[in-house]
Every structure is written in C-alpha cells, then in structure tokens.
Amino acid sequence: MHEAPNYTRVVFDTTGPVEYELFVLTNPDRVVIDLKNTRVESGFDPSVVAVGRERLKGLRSAARGTGYRIVLDTRVKLTPKGFTLKPVAPYGHRLVIDLYSSTPKPVVPASVPDRDGRRDVIIAIDAGHGGEDPGASGVDRIQEKKLVLSLARKLAYRLNRAPGYRAVLVRTGDYYIAHRKRTKIARDERADLFVSLHADAFKSPKVSGASVYTLSDRRASSETARWLADKENRSDLIGGVGEVTLDDKDDLVALVLVDLSMDANLGKSIEAGQSVLNRLSRVAKLHRTRVEQAGFAVLTSPDMPSILVETGFISNPAEARKLNQSSYQEQLATALFDGIRDYMGHSAPPGTLIAWQRNQGKVNYTIVPGDTLSAIANRYNTSPRRIREANNISGDNIHVGQIIVIPAG
Numbered sequence: 001m002h003e004a005p006n007y008t009r010v011v012f013d014t015t016g017p018v019e020y021e022l023f024v025l026t027n028p029d030r031v032v033i034d035l036k037n038t039r040v041e042s043g044f045d046p047s048v049v050a051v052g053r054e055r056l057k058g059l060r061s062a063a064r065g066t067g068y069r070i071v072l073d074t075r076v077k078l079t080p081k082g083f084t085l086k087p088v089a090p091y092g093h094r095l096v097i098d099l100y101s102s103t104p105k106p107v108v109p110a111s112v113p114d115r116d117g118r119r120d121v122i123i124a125i126d127a128g129h130g131g132e133d134p135g136a137s138g139v140d141r142i143q144e145k146k147l148v149l150s151l152a153r154k155l156a157y158r159l160n161r162a163p164g165y166r167a168v169l170v171r172t173g174d175y176y177i178a179h180r181k182r183t184k185i186a187r188d189e190r191a192d193l194f195v196s197l198h199a200d201a202f203k204s205p206k207v208s209g210a211s212v213y214t215l216s217d218r219r220a221s222s223e224t225a226r227w228l229a230d231k232e233n234r235s236d237l238i239g240g241v242g243e244v245t246l247d248d249k250d251d252l253v254a255l256v257l258v259d260l261s262m263d264a265n266l267g268k269s270i271e272a273g274q275s276v277l278n279r280l281s282r283v284a285k286l287h288r289t290r291v292e293q294a295g296f297a298v299l300t301s302p303d304m305p306s307i308l309v310e311t312g313f314i315s316n317p318a319e320a321r322k323l324n325q326s327s328y329q330e331q332l333a334t335a336l337f338d339g340i341r342d343y344m345g346h347s348a349p350p351g352t353l354i355a356w357q358r359n360q361g362k363v364n365y366t367i368v369p370g371d372t373l374s375a376i377a378n379r380y381n382t383s384p385r386r387i388r389e390a391n392n393i394s395g396d397n398i399h400v401g402q403i404i405v406i407p408a409g
Contacts, residue, residue, distance in 0.1 A: 138320030209287030276339030
C-alpha cells in the first residue's frame with residue numbers, strides 16, 4: 001500500500017491473471033473487492049498494512065465459496081479504479097486498486113514569488129521510482145527510491161534557502177508517478193529546469209561513479225547509457241500505469257514546433273548537465289567526465305531543459321554504502337546545488353531575480369576544473385579584460401575554487 005497526495009494505491013500480487021469485481025458501499029463507507037477463483041497464501045494478513053493510513057481505517061477479508069472478498073474500510077467516501085498488470089521482472093501478475101477522494105482537493109495555481117517584478121528561478125526535483133517500484137536495490141537492502149528522495153529533500157532545502165530560487169519536489173513521499181506525469185507536474189509549476197535523481201544498477205558490480213544524462217532521440221552515447229535508459233523506461237510498467245492512451249498525439253504542425261523547441265532546449269540541457277557534472281567531480285568519482293545522451297522517457301519535455309543525474313551505482317557495494325550515508329548525501333546535494341547555480345548564473349530566464357543580478361554585475365562565480373577566462377567571458381557575454389579589471393587579475397592565472405565577480409555584459 002502506498003499513499004500519494006491525491007490517492008491511495010493498494011497492490012495485490014497474484015500467481016496468475018485475476019478476475020475481480022469492484023464496488024462501493026456506504027453507511028459505513030467501504031470499498032469491496034471480490035476476487036473470483038482465488039485463495040490466499042498462508043500468512044496473508046491485509047490488516048497490518050492499513051495501520052496509520054490517511055484514507056483507510058482497516059482491511060477485512062474472508063473466503064466466499066471459490067472466491068475471496070476483501071473489504072477496505074475507509075474514513076471518507078472514495079472512488080476506486082482497478083486494473084491488472086502483466087508480469088514485469090522481477091514482479092509477477094498484479095491487481096492494482098487506486099482509491100481517489102470523491103471530493104478532490106482543489107488545484108492551486110502554481111505560485112511564482114515576485115520580487116519587484118523579478119520572479120524566482122524554479123527547479124523541479126524528481127526523485128526517481130517510488131511506491132511499488134523501488135528502483136535498484138543494493139547491499140544491506142538499500143533501495144534507490146529511498147536514497148534519491150532523501151537527496152531530493154536535501155537539495156530542495158538548499159535551493160529554497162538561496163535568494164532567487166524555489167524548489168518543487170515532484171515526488172514528496174513513497175508513491176509512484178508515471179514518467180509523463182512527472183514532467184507535467186514540473187510544467188504545471190512552470191519549472192525552469194527539471195532534475196531527475198537516480199542511483200542505478202548495472203550488470204557488473206564493478207561499475208561505479210556518478211554521471212549526468214540528457215535526452216537523445218537517436219542513439220545512446222554509450223552502452224551504459226543505452227542499458228540504463230532501457231531499464232529506467234520500464235519503470236512505468238513496474239510502477240503500475242494501467243492504461244495507454246493516444247490523446248496526446250500532435251498534428252504535424254504542433255509536432256514540428258515541439259521538435260524545434262526540444263532541439264533548442266537540448267543545448268541548454270547539455271550546458272546545465274555539464275555544470276552539474278563539473279561540481280560532482282569535486283565530491284564524487286565520475287563514471288563519465290562528459291554529459292551523456294540516451295532516450296530517457298522522463299526527459300522528454302519540450303519546454304524546459306532537463307537532466308538526469310546518476311549519483312552512483314547501487315550495484316557497487318562500496319558505492320551503495322557511501323550513497324546511504326547522510327553526510328555523503330549532504331556533499332552531493334551541495335554539489336548539485338552549486339552546479340545548478342553555476343548554470344543559472346549565465347542562463348537564468350529573463351524576468352528572474354538571478355538574471356537581473358547578472359545584468360547588474362552582481363554574479364559571483366566559482367572556478368571549476370577546465371575553466372578559462374575566455375570561456376567564462378563568452379558564457380556571460382562579457383570580455384576577459386573586464387573580468388580581469390573587476391577582480392584585479394593579471395594575465396590568465398585563475399585556480400580551482402577561486403571566487404570571482406562577473407561584470408555585467
């Protein structure tokens with residue numbers, strides 16, 4: 001059982017396809033599930049999962065002839081939606097029941113803090129997997145979904161404390177969200193950057209290191225990238241997306257516009273990814289020193305730069321234990337924050353406080369490996385001479401970790 005902000009999901013594992021009837025009774029409110037030609041495994045006890053739930057008071061069950069009945073006692077009237085899922089390794093057949101409130105919470109328009117007409121930069125942080133999809137698993141029962149949610153919260157804390165930034169957590173608890181829903185949440189919040197966090201696994205336990213990915217609709221930039229993308233894209237099947245629709249297909253003109261928009265954002269995504277990767281290199285071993293590309297479904301958003309960060313490989317025992325340490329997560333969160341800030345320092349959208357500060361010559365920049373004065377000047381639309389004058393630098397000597405002021409372009 002998993003609780004999302006607007007519904008509760010109950011998942012039953014079955015040894016084969018199951019036929020069922022689903023209906024609601026009142027006085028008191030309850031949802032009834034009648035499973036046909038079904039018996040329970042020994043030790044099956046549904047009552048324990050309902051303890052402390054927001055929408056459910058308890059679960060009761062009993063055999064009914066050749067079938068089995070489960071009653072979900074609810075605190076309020078709920079509208080159920082049921083569907084079955086075919087086997088997807090490592091899971092077998094499943095029956096999924098989603099319980100929605102009959103009076104859904106009103107949708108609150110995305111608020112954009114205003115500072116004399118200058119809004120915050122909005123960063124959508126997506127903690128991968130969740131709910132019945134734990135993602136990768138490592139030694140000591142370490143689960144990817146828990147690691148990345150903890151890291152997402154630490155990153156959000158840093159962003160929300162920084163003037164001119166606001167973080168939006170795509171997933172706030174232990175529940176699954178479909179790939180397209182994740183980007184929709186970010187879009188509804190008018191996010192300026194989408195960051196998806198993962199700690200994945202590979203076929204070999206020897207593989208280790210952090211990496212950053214952007215979208216590619218052609219071919220993956222490496223075998224690892226292709227394998228990880230294929231694996232991540234199966235999450236909707238594991239997490240339980242019970243229906244596929246074609247109502248999102250665009251006509252030819254709209255499709256061309258979307259392609260053009262995605263092409264424009266791809267360059268920005270690579271730029272953001274490299275900024276984050278540069279910062280990660282200071283606290284983590286890198287799997288790749290350059291941003292890679294692969295066909296990750298969660299990155300297919302045409303209206304905002306999007307990156308996927310693999311913080312490490314949970315299939316590597318030493319790296320899994322390190323990722324599970326709160327102190328190391330704090331270092332990763334700081335590196336991610338610094339990378340985002342480096343990117344926004346020269347690419348913040350017009351009308352934001354960060355863009356205004358840049359134009360006022362109030363941007364502080366920290367030198368990272370590979371930086372040169374000419375590259376920094378080109379990035380900020382200024383000149384090496386003006387940077388030298390603003391910082392009393394003679395020649396081209398700069399060093400990693402040095403903080404310089406970037407004059408207005």
